[in-house]
Amino acid sequence: MNEKVLMRGSHVIAESAIRAGCRFYAGYPITPQNEFTEYMASAMAGLEDGTFIQAESEIAAINMVIGASMAGARAMTSSSSPGISLKQEGISFLAAQELPAVIVNTMRGGPGMGNIAPSQGDYFQATRGGGHGDYRTIVLAPGGGQELADLTGKAFDYADRYRTPVVILADGMMGQMMEPVVLHKAVDPAELPPKPWRLSGAAGRPSRYIRSLLLDIAQEEERNWKLARKYDNITREIPRAESYLTEDARLVVVACGTAARIAKGAIKRVREIGLKVGLFRPITLWPYPKRALCELSRSVREYLVFEMNTGQMVEDVKLSLEGRGNVHFYGRPGGSVATPDEIAKVVNSLYHRQRLEEES
Amino acid sequence: MEKKVFERPRYLKKASTHYCPGCGHSILHRLVAEVIEELGIGERTIGVPPAGCAVLAYDYIDVDMGEAPHGRGAALATGIKRVLPDRIVFSYQGDGDIAAIGTAETIHAANRGERITVIFVNNGCYGMTGGQMAPTTVTGQLSTTTPGGRVPLRDGYPVDLSEMLAVAKGTVYIERTSVTSPKNILRTKRAITKAFRTQIDGLGFSLVEVLSPCPTNWKLSPVEAARWAEETMTKTYPLKVIKDLTGTPGQDGN
Amino acid sequence: MKKTIFAGFGGQGVLMMGYAFAVAAMMDGKHVTYLPSYGAEMRGGTANCTVAVSDEEIFSPVASSPDFGVIMNRPSMIRYESAIKPGGKILLNSSLVDMDPSRKDIEVFRIPANELAKKAGSDQTLNMIMLGAFSVITGMTSLESIMAALAEITKGKKAALMKLNRASLDVGFEYAKQGVRS
Known part of the structure; x- marks a missing residue:
């Protein structure tokens, strides 16, 4: 090896x-x-x-x-x-x-x-x-x-x-x-x-x-x-993406690069308190892994796009889903690096706002 | 038996050019093709045409060619030459290309002593875009953007790029010639030959600046344009060997 | 997961200290990230790096509240004292930092690194003194792992330097073992 x-x-x-x-x-x-x-x-x-x-x-x-x-x-x-x-x-x-x-x-x-x-x-x-x-x-x-x-x-x-x-x-x-x-x-x-x-x-x-x-x-x-x-x-x-804990997810965070890494940390935290949240991480940004993301919409309705900007990839998420889901956005532009805790809080509040804990 | 005294050079394609009557490019293309043939380097030469009237040089000169963005010929030629050091690489650039938008690329390629050859066509205007002021437009010269003539303290002085490049330690051979008369055309051919030889011998950066008439934009007849280049342009840009460290005899045997 | 911030002046071997620790932890089979300060931040003469070590995948290499701080100078003390996690530990180069920390919810260990380094035979190896003490106080890695890491990092360097590093690690280790506390 x-x-x-x-x-x-x-x-x-x-x-x-x-x-x-x-x-x-x-x-x-x-x-x-x-x-x-x-x-x-x-x-x-x-x-x-x-x-x-x-x-x-x-x-x-x-x-x-x-x-x-x-x-x-x-x-x-x-x-x-x-x-x-x-x-x-x-x-x-x-x-x-x-x-x-x-x-x-x-x-x-x-x-x-x-x-x-x-x-x-x-x-x-x-x-x-x-x-x-x-x-x-x-x-x-x-x-x-x-x-x-x-x-x-x-x-x-x-x-x-x-x-x-x-x-x-x-x-x-x-x-x-x-x-x-x-x-x-x-x-x-x-x-x-x-x-x-x-x-x-x-x-x-x-x-x-x-x-x-x-x-x-x-x-x-x-x-x-x-x-x-x-x-x-x-x-x-060549489209490529990673799906992490999406099988049972009610909310999927979409993020790439460093933002995805931070989001993963957040997902791990909210999973510990029982929230069913997963991550979709595009690896090719062009071509965007549209099909893989769209397929998620069979089981997932809520999406949170997290980017280290004021909202750019969120457009590709909307284009991929073509209305088959609710797309929310959270951004930290200008060089700020959010912590997994911060994203966990955002995920948590969105999860409850959309009453996802009530779904069976 | 008849003896052929004039024929199409081997590396000039069978095409009629798009250049205006009296334009210097067609003469210069022929000279470049003749020199490539005479030096026997046609199968290992790669040319870099510019943005400008000569952008279609690959339609006429029959060697491998890779078109450069406006002004970037020297940088692009650097990339080719570094990857293929045994090939002969030349860029063919106009005055706006080399002495305005591409000044930095040119000076730094020269300063690195890149083993490339630059053919610098100076016609004192932006030809393809319709005769605007070029960095080399001489004082008082009319252009579409200097309607009353170039005024140095408003429009800048004419840029003498060749002299500037001569200061760079990486340059080995720089000569200014013209294509305004048979005598000057022959001098130009000798200069181009020497510039390519400088590269073949691996000595460093070589450049030939060629004063070239642009009758269309100068709004002169071809004959008047040639005369204007010879009589007026040469006052600002005298024809001479500007730098020669090759150690071989120059044009006038000195 | 444990995160440590190493901070001090440039020239104190702060980045090397964090790097050696990170390589040691990697050799221990842990997940690890090493994030140095960079660019304009470095030009003021201060340097810091954050090392995260975990049994699981590490998501953020940044430490907004590190578990441990290895603080080599006064400006770093001012900057990082408030950031350390409650219950966390600060190792202080007490040769250069004469401040008393105001927080009561963290443990502070005073290591006179400059004096100890002289004792070990050099005034260049403050970082190894601190790293030796760090190994005892935090239990994050062993001297053996650190030595193995140094051997890897300084491949081809002089044996004399390795000997000096070892001596300094030992001095720091022994000093901390005797129980330093503020």
């Missing part, structure tokens, strides 16, 4: 990326994810085929990633909320040019400069594309710990399989916190599936180009439909 190591979340993602065959990283300093960039600097220096660049800006970093991806490398950049805003132009290009890349957002309080505390304020930005144009990015929301290692490898696989940018949504707490993890075995980049579309110089084949400009309206429309068909496939193939 592999050995457990106690590692900081940002280091877990960085190391897991390298083990997944990532050999190109460009980044720019920003708190609370500097440990990520620093880890990449020393790890890439130890690899003969590894490249680390401290870019002059977030914009330059994402464009370096575009270039590295065009050349066929598993490429990655990371930042925190304000820096991710700057990368959006490049992410839009990655989507349009159908280039794989992994972008890690260690979310902090916002808008504007905000603060450096953990937040989920970038949910809409991540799940609705983020930049200009009609596109989506795959968005993975690890719950922390082991899942940081597991989902990072998945992120690169999804990026390559669908030729699309993948966003890993973490937060300041997840990035800083250390937990025991078992790291995955390292992949040899040479063993990865070839990328026949990459730019390498037109040796023994016609030249090719990768572009996003399509002045011809019919072509641009077709490209949009092509992307849409790809997004349909992704929506069918």
Whole structure:
């Protein structure tokens, strides 16, 4: 069996990326994810085929990633909320040019400069594309710990399989916190599936180009439909969620990432006093695990969405349920981290307000 | 037997360009294609076209190409070159692209001494968007956003990016030429050859700035435009070798 | 589940202390989270970290009311005294903190870490003195586990350093065993 190591979340993602065959990283300093960039600097220096660049800006970093991806490398950049805003132009290009890349957002309080505390304020930005144009990015929301290692490898696989940018949504707490993890075995980049579309110089084949400009309206429309068909496939193939104690639940808390972790603590507390409450935790935020959530509505009527923002994912919950349940919301924005006790109180009062204890 | 003295270069596609009559891009595309052929690097060259009139360069130059967002050519080329260090990577950028929105990317790629080659087309205006003031628009020059002519203390002075880049320690070869006469076209070709050689030899960052007429936006005939570039633009942007640390002879044998 | 806050000046080895404890607890087979202070919070020269240890999955790594506090300087005493859970325990570096805690519902243990460290042969190992005492007072982990954790963390470092760490852990351990109480 592999050995457990106690590692900081940002280091877990960085190391897991390298083990997944990532050999190109460009980044720019920003708190609370500097440990990520620093880890990449020393790890890439130890690899003969590894490249680390401290870019002059977030914009330059994402464009370096575009270039590295065009050349066929598993490429990655990371930042925190304000820096991710700057990368959006490049992410839009990655989507349009159908280039794989992994972008890690260690979310902090916002808008504007905000603060450096953990937040989920970038949910809409991540799940609705983020930049200009009609596109989506795959968005993975690890719950922390082991899942940081597991989902990072998945992120690169999804990026390559669908030729699309993948966003890993973490937060300041997840990035800083250390937990025991078992790291995955390292992949040899040479063993990865070839990328026949990459730019390498037109040796023994016609030249090719990768572009996003399509002045011809019919072509641009077709490209949009092509992307849409790809997004349909992704929506069918990869939605993922965790259900916790939902079998007998009368109330289900819906939360992701760090918020889900806190909610789990709350559920454990209210279960001790006999409340039948469960948790639904989306792991893919785009595509949203709509079907799994909707299926819960056969037995559950009341939902409490808990987010570290003023209410963003709650819209996806409503869209998934399509009226088949009552959706309530509790939020702590701006970098506040609620305690399990606080959420337990909210759950408890909602449970009684809806008279769920009276149901048989 | 007949001897062919003029033919389409191997790396220029059989297509007629969308460029206006008298525009410098078509000449410059041809020069780039000729140099790639002569250096025998066509099968290992990757180009990075910009946003701007030359965005469709991949329709004309027959090598692998990856389009960059506006201004980001040097950063994107950096990514390609670092992953594939034995390939020859060049970006092709206009003045607004390289000296306004992409200044930071350009200066820092130059400062890192990235082994890339930059073809910098200076026509003193934003061509594709319809002739607005560019960073390189010369003092007094009319544009759609400087209707009375560029006034430095209102609109800023013309930016001399090539001179700025020469200060960066990572740059090895920088020359300014033009495509306004047969003589200058030949000089430009020699400069492009040397710039690519600088990269092939792994010496560092190389750039050729090319003064290029834009008759449409300058509202001049092709002949007048070429003359205006030669007589007026060169006062602000003199044609010269700005920096050469290659250790090989320059244009004038010095 | 037990949560501990380790707090003091940067340079006192506060983060290392928490980290070593967390690794030791992991090696004991426990669930564990380690959350350091970070960013602008660190720039003032203070450092703290929270370690949660449990037999079950840990939901929140944050401690709004920790069970234990290992307090290395006066500003940390002011900041964390009120946060400790009623019935909780504070280990105080009494070499640097001359304050009397005002709360009566917590136990306070005074450890003259600076003096004891000198006795152990170094003025760098305050954190190991405190950790040795922590092991006795809280019973959270053993000296052996801490040593095993240190061996893992300082892999490849000098044997002399490990010897010094061991000596300091022992001094702290023995001091606490004799029963320190305010």
